Amino acid sequence: MNYCCLPSVCRAPHIGHLNRFAFLTAMLLVSGLAPLVAAPPTALPEKESETNPVEHKAAKSGENVSAEVALAMLKEGNKRFLSGKSEHPHEDPDWRSKLKSGQKPFATILGCSDSRVTPELIFDEGLGDLFVIRVAGNIVDDDVLASIEYAVANLDTHLVVVLGHEKCGAVTAAMQHLSSGGPRELTSLVQHIHDEIREHHDGEPDVGPSTDIDTAVHKNTRCSQRALKLSPELKRVSETHAVKIVGAIYDLDGRVRWLD
16 A cells, blocks of 8 residues: 555544434433533643642542643643552542442543553543543544533533553554555554544655654544544534643553643
8 A cells, every 4th residue: 555645534523413413312311411412743841730729629529620620630640640659539439329320520531442541540530530432543433523522512521632642553553554454444443544644744744654653643643633623513512611622642651741
């Protein structure tokens, strides 16, 4: 397979209104909630976050907080995990009992299926704290987009994180073209990732066989982030809910590098 010009797929996937409505309605019925409206890879220097103690306490009690506070909480949790001081919150019987009445996650995470990248662990959060969607290569397709739209519109999460990671197997396969073939489902996934990276290279030289995997992971993460920002539904909800969509990359030593 050569690097010919490929169609653009790095955009918010089209989801029919009826399909999205049916999906969200089904999720609402299951949850018991009342219906609501349906460059080379670099990270910005991490700034010390000042979390409002009142809001921080509210989030730990299962209440919604701003995107800024939610981001600060994730950064704090990753610092604990990285230093080996994880607190493993929200695992006790009393908390599990409270969750029977519903969920109030403070952030939504789109991550990879890789067994080494578990958001609840690397951010040191517990049951009910994070709404997590995991798919190989952290790609955005119709189902992923609908899940994230549900979390933002109905669970009131103000922060969405697209979490790529070091040595991503799906991205690696995409850059190697799968020239030897393979399972149809895997080939389709890898083609999706390759097309996204190939089509949107942020003004840098085109992506090709010499592109290193770290750069490709960075581009793939940005591409999924861009697709979410183009979602009409997320744009609409953002008008009143101040939703923030950020990118991050997890290094396998435990550190999360924030791209925004």
